[in-house]
Amino acid sequence: MALRQLSGDVRFLFPGARDLDSAAVHALVIDEMAKYRIPSLTLTRADFVVAGDHAVDVGTYDEIQAPKTGAPIHGTGRYMTVWRREAGGWRIWRFMINELPK
Numbered sequence: 001m002a003l004r005q006l007s008g009d010v011r012f013l014f015p016g017a018r019d020l021d022s023a024a025v026h027a028l029v030i031d032e033m034a035k036y037r038i039p040s041l042t043l044t045r046a047d048f049v050v051a052g053d054h055a056v057d058v059g060t061y062d063e064i065q066a067p068k069t070g071a072p073i074h075g076t077g078r079y080m081t082v083w084r085r086e087a088g089g090w091r092i093w094r095f096m097i098n099e100l101p102k
Contacts, residue, residue, distance in 0.1 A: 002029055007084055007091040015098045039072075040064040043079070053085040054093070060100075076100050 003026060012020040012028070020028060045059040058080045065073040077099040084093035 002033065005092050007086060007093045010092055011094050013094065013096040035067055037066045037068075038063060039066050055083040055085075055090065057081045057083065061097075 006022070006025060006029070008022060010022050010025050012025050014020070041061065041063045043059055043061050045057060047056070047058040049056045058078075060076070060078050062076045063074070065075065067073070077097055080094075080096045081092055082094040083090045
């Protein structure tokens with residue numbers, strides 16, 4: 001499940017919003033999984049750096065979110081994910097995203 005990829009102290013950082021702590025991130029992921037399917041997601045990596053117990057993945061995304069009711073939503077933007085090596089493997093520790101202008 002997607003939640004297993006998240007660190008216990010994960011933070012999501014979105015423009016124009018307060019940082020989401022671990023509890024808020026888990027609630028968001030559960031809510032999004034209940035409301036949307038993602039029939040199309042393309043990630044284009046621009047950079048990937050590993051330093052010790054951290055790895056940083058930077059790139060762009062192009063996705064279609066299909067809500068259970070309503071029209072599909074097309075989004076494009078940039079992302080940065082910081083992974084941290086923890087007991088049991090690599091986990092998402094920090095995540096930032098911003099949409100690009102249409």
